[in-house]
Amino acid sequence: MTIDTSRRQFIRDVALGTVAVGGGLGLAGCGGGDEGPAEAGAGIEFKHGVASGDPLSDRVILWTRATPSADATLQLSWELASDPQFANIVKSGSVSTSAARDYTAQVDVTGLAANTVYHYRFSIGSKRSATGRTKTLPVGAVSQVRLAVFSCSNYPAGYFNVYAEAAKRNDVDAALHLGDYIYEYDSTGYATGDAAALQRVPDPANETLTLADYRRRYAQYRTDADLQALHAAMPMIAVWDDHEVANDTWTGGAENHDPATEGSFAARRAAAIQAYLEWIPLRQPDASKPDQIYRSFDFGTLLSLHMLDTRQVGRDQQLSYANYITASGFDAKGFTDAVGNPARQLMGTTQTAWLQSKLQASTATWQVLGQQVLMARMNVPAPIVTQQISVAAYGAIATKAATAPATLTPTEQAILAQPAIPYNLDAWDGYAAARETVLATARTLDKNLISLAGDTHNAWASDLKDLSGNRIGVEFATSSVTSPGFETIFTAEEPTAFAAALTQLIDPLQYAQTSLRGYMVLNLTASEARADWVFVDTILKREYTASTGRSLRTLPGAANRKLVEV
Numbered sequence: 001m002t003i004d005t006s007r008r009q010f011i012r013d014v015a016l017g018t019v020a021v022g023g024g025l026g027l028a029g030c031g032g033g034d035e036g037p038a039e040a041g042a043g044i045e046f047k048h049g050v051a052s053g054d055p056l057s058d059r060v061i062l063w064t065r066a067t068p069s070a071d072a073t074l075q076l077s078w079e080l081a082s083d084p085q086f087a088n089i090v091k092s093g094s095v096s097t098s099a100a101r102d103y104t105a106q107v108d109v110t111g112l113a114a115n116t117v118y119h120y121r122f123s124i125g126s127k128r129s130a131t132g133r134t135k136t137l138p139v140g141a142v143s144q145v146r147l148a149v150f151s152c153s154n155y156p157a158g159y160f161n162v163y164a165e166a167a168k169r170n171d172v173d174a175a176l177h178l179g180d181y182i183y184e185y186d187s188t189g190y191a192t193g194d195a196a197a198l199q200r201v202p203d204p205a206n207e208t209l210t211l212a213d214y215r216r217r218y219a220q221y222r223t224d225a226d227l228q229a230l231h232a233a234m235p236m237i238a239v240w241d242d243h244e245v246a247n248d249t250w251t252g253g254a255e256n257h258d259p260a261t262e263g264s265f266a267a268r269r270a271a272a273i274q275a276y277l278e279w280i281p282l283r284q285p286d287a288s289k290p291d292q293i294y295r296s297f298d299f300g301t302l303l304s305l306h307m308l309d310t311r312q313v314g315r316d317q318q319l320s321y322a323n324y325i326t327a328s329g330f331d332a333k334g335f336t337d338a339v340g341n342p343a344r345q346l347m348g349t350t351q352t353a354w355l356q357s358k359l360q361a362s363t364a365t366w367q368v369l370g371q372q373v374l375m376a377r378m379n380v381p382a383p384i385v386t387q388q389i390s391v392a393a394y395g396a397i398a399t400k401a402a403t404a405p406a407t408l409t410p411t412e413q414a415i416l417a418q419p420a421i422p423y424n425l426d427a428w429d430g431y432a433a434a435r436e437t438v439l440a441t442a443r444t445l446d447k448n449l450i451s452l453a454g455d456t457h458n459a460w461a462s463d464l465k466d467l468s469g470n471r472i473g474v475e476f477a478t479s480s481v482t483s484p485g486f487e488t489i490f491t492a493e494e495p496t497a498f499a500a501a502l503t504q505l506i507d508p509l510q511y512a513q514t515s516l517r518g519y520m521v522l523n524l525t526a527s528e529a530r531a532d533w534v535f536v537d538t539i540l541k542r543e544y545t546a547s548t549g550r551s552l553r554t555l556p557g558a559a560n561r562k563l564v565e566v
């Protein structure tokens with residue numbers, strides 16, 4: 001078949017990017033003919049890999065980004081197959097994208113079989129994306145579910161060896177990302193000390209403020225081969241934390257946002273959320289409410305996973321100890337009243353009511369909260385929180401108090417007399433009444449509750465108890481992918497001794513690892529929920545060694561709401 005000269009010229013112009021085209025000029029072509037898929041895809045690259053997300057039992061979101069050489073509306077084709085060679089294509093279609101959504105494309109492919117592995121890819125003309133592997137959720141009785149849990153992936157801080165390690169696995173049902181998928185800082189900001197040497201200087205070089213900034217930041221992260229490999233290997237279920245907007249975000253602002261110099265926080269937040277929804281494969285519960293991403297996933301009768309937003313949609317401003325230091329010392333009553341104020345919100349009343357209804361409706365064995373900040377109580381003696389004394393020195397005094405109390409000096413007695421206070425007011429510890437509401441719901445409904453948390457850059461496991469001391473469930477908290485942990489804050493502490501001392505000092509805390517980067521694998525069966533913490537020995541070299549640092553589990557049933565050894 002021949003095509004006329006003007007048509008050929010038009011296609012050539014499109015290929016060269018000299019004209020913008022409307023929808024329809026993709027693989028699907030301009031009304032048929034063999035005029036050349038090659039021309040249609042010319043100048044277009046798939047630089048940012050593929051991803052899938054938010055699997056349900058019959059559907060999953062597929063994602064890619066096409067980079068055109070000039071402004072255009074692109075019509076991408078997609079294929080989903082039961083085999084990696086694409087011999088048996090199960091579903092196919094097309095999706096358009098344009099500058100309006102930063103050339104990212106998402107398809108929610110429906111009508112799929114439950115608990116099934118699929119392979120997918122995108123194309124335009126002769127250009128084809130990488131191939132991704134994904135999996136739908138199971139229904140009915142399920143023998144086992146395995147989730148890989150990540151948080152705090154800070155590009156300039158180091159190589160994403162943690163992602164690379166997890167991407168090798170084919171025994172994981174889904175990845176969970178608990179937030180801080182990107183960081184907003186400029187090229188000299190937080191955790192950028194090794195960035196130049198690692199060739200991981202943040203782009204753009206400025207702190208992200210505008211939609212264009214956030215889009216560029218996501219684009220940089222998604223050029224990372226290890227992150228691309230993770231996305232290509234398994235579906236991801238993601239929620240944001242604070243750094244997807246700015247450090248220590250709450251509904252009305254953020255620690256790292258100054259309206260005087262950085263303008264409207266609401267505008268920044270809207271830009272950050274738009275870029276997130278463009279770049280993360282996520283099924284919005286309500287497209288008219290872009291800041292509402294809390295949502296649930298059912299893995300048959302084994303597990304209901306409730307992905308929460310403790311950060312952007314309903315959080316009141318964080319308390320600050322500085323506001324409770326008076327001329328006569330720490331105003332403990334004032335602080336206690338404020339932190340226990342029943343009106344104080346972390347999720348907001350709408351999300352809290354939604355979670356309560358989800359917990360009530362689910363009959364699954366396990367109720368898992370995929371959320372950002374530590375829920376377990378982490379009260380630490382005030383002299384340590386305020387860094388008046390090292391953990392080791394405090395431990396020595398505590399040992400003396402236990403073995404030879406008569407020898408305590410007045411200074412040592414004064415140190416021991418100080419109260420234990422939350423070490424992190426940005427976590428659920430700063431929102432005690434809101435935490436009690438969630439714990440009381442789980443207790444009243446007699447649910448097997450597991451909280452998954454990120455945010456701290458350290459690995460933790462704690463018993464979840466309410467303020468009356470009732471055992472409610474457990475918390476498994478993952479270390480970071482790259483962001484620095486306590487080893488950069490408590491530099492004088494030897495990590496193993498430090499972790500041991502913390503578990504001694506903090507009653508609900510059973511495990512701490514504060515110096516290694518990693519991810520967490522949650523293995524759920526009808527008889528137990530086990531967390532395995534996997535760590536890498538370095539993020540400053542491409543070559544690394546991975547190992548499982550610890551495993552802990554919990555058992556179902558009201559008598560078993562605690563951590564137990566494997």
Ligand SMILES: [Fe+2]
Binds near residue numbers: 152180243456483
């Ligand atoms: Fe973080």
